Amino acid sequence: MSKSSRGKPGHTKSFEGLQGHLLIVEYLGTPYSGWQQQPGKVTVQETIEKVLAKLWKRPISAQASGRTDTGVHALGQPVSFQAPRLHNAAVLTRAMNANLPFTIRIRRARLVPPEFHARFDAQGKTYHYHILNEPVGSAFLIDRCWHLPRPLDLAAMRRAAKLLVGKHDFASFTSNPGYERETTVRTVKKLTLTKRDSMIHVAITADGFLYRMVRNIVGGLVKVGQGKITVQQFKEARDACSRSAAPASAPACGLYLAKVYYPKMGS
Template sequence: MSGDGVGHEGKHHAPAPPRSNPEDGGLRRCSRIPFDCKWDPLRGSCPGCGHLECSDLFGAMGTRGARGMGAEMRRLASSPSLRSIPQLRKDRSTPNFVSRSRGRFSLPLRPHFIPSPIPAGGRCKICQGRFRVLECSLPMASERVHRLLLSYEGSAFKGWQIQGTDPTVQLALEQAVETIWGRRIPVHGSGRTDSGVHALGQVATFTAPPKLADLARLRSALNNNLPDAVRVLRCTLAPDSFHARFSATGKEYRYRIHNHEIMPPFELGRAWHIPRPLDTEAMRKAAAHLLGTHDFASFASNPGYARTTTVRTITRAEVKASGPRVELTFRGDGFLYRMVRNLAGALVKVGHHRITPEDFAAILQACRRTAAPNTASACGLYLAKVFYSSR
């Protein structure tokens, strides 16, 4: 972002008084910021450029402060952005800077600018003077859509969606964003996950002015303010039309089963323990009936609201076994409430020969939830991927 002030054409005259620009929502604009700055709206900082102005004069700093500012003054004096800027206010803020150790500088005195996050009312680290917020010469930064790729361990949360003060993933994210931006900003996920359900590749979005040019630093800042059970894997800027939920074209879920008499302690909460052996070949035959477009009403629990349709298209339904681990993978254009867990519960019945693959197909065709077996445990379910159009 450019830090060029308003009305700086190189003529040495007093700047125009602050004025409002209707296009900026009435934000008062000022031509007094003398060098480039980046938008960084932390507490007490300028809402446009994120800098704080020390209200003390360079000349009033005394010998100790003057010596410490010699290098900074030389840097400012050599800055190309200062050479064509008119002398600032004709008041006590513009005498020449005098240093007993280095003599007189030719640069007229200007208030020096302290980058945030020093809060307003604190002490300037350079001159020990108190500082105040300076009106910004830059327009407010435009808001951008921030896209987050998330992974979380679901047993630490009461699901995704905010539920009062209960620990949820959405609440944790919004609190982390609020800590960084200084205000509450809604965070939207690609979909809700129940309590105990995990995510390997959940996607979330929020809209806010750009905070850090280096998005890797923003990712680190978010992770530093999040519980250990949730991590931001990647942070990018997305087009304004992008939405984590409404832009999604499909999802992939995985369901993990530990099929052994003994459940390892470190697998608790991360897989469904099924001690009796499973016939995975029969489970594969049953899963093949899911491919294509079907009405999945038999495998949809009541979400508590009216659904427009229970028809979904499944493009992948696999059963893989490796030692005691059995993993079910489902990919489709969308999933109904608890649909994957209900499918997993029915496939386990097939694996135990309680129902046949043909019975499984008949349950699908019945389109009645009462026709299907019980729901599988939440601990084995993982949201693996969310798919979006490449456009």
């Protein structure tokens, strides 16, 4: 009996003779026009698929847990694909890294069931956002964090952040993705702000994220930290369920996809 599962919701796809593969990918988003393939632009997906095609000598479609925008980075982006088994996980990791640019690294690989899908099987994600809060800034971090020279009120930002933990309608904190969404309700499980030296680290874990949700949240928290809106006004923006009610988005350079969570899988 042939195995089959979804390539997209409502669709079935045969995986007869194919092995599922999962890559955990780290990349610097600066030189890429996001994850998804785009005509005439260099993307992370295109770069990885070219290497897969070279190794397997056939076209292979790679699916990520989500599409990162231009300039957004990843510490652990899961990427799945189906192909005949050629290598064990360790050999595949070495072969991929030997052919990829140094701005993309395969941190590890594993074999998974052929029906596994990095996007549709995900149960939650954690994103990090980095803010460099000092007068001068850093030449080495110019495209890896958001530099804000004036001191931020971290205590006020933390009070505002607490208002987002739990199940809420995040319509005020999402941009138009260009397609219809079933719901804008999401559950934020954890949202923390910590500071080490001059760097503020924002970490947010949720069961799912809307388009530009993290950047829009950080943009709002920064306005609170700058004293441009109060914590009460931030709450009112949340409750308005309208993008126009919330502050502008934070830039892409400070955002990192840190981790994606899945049900436990067998070996």
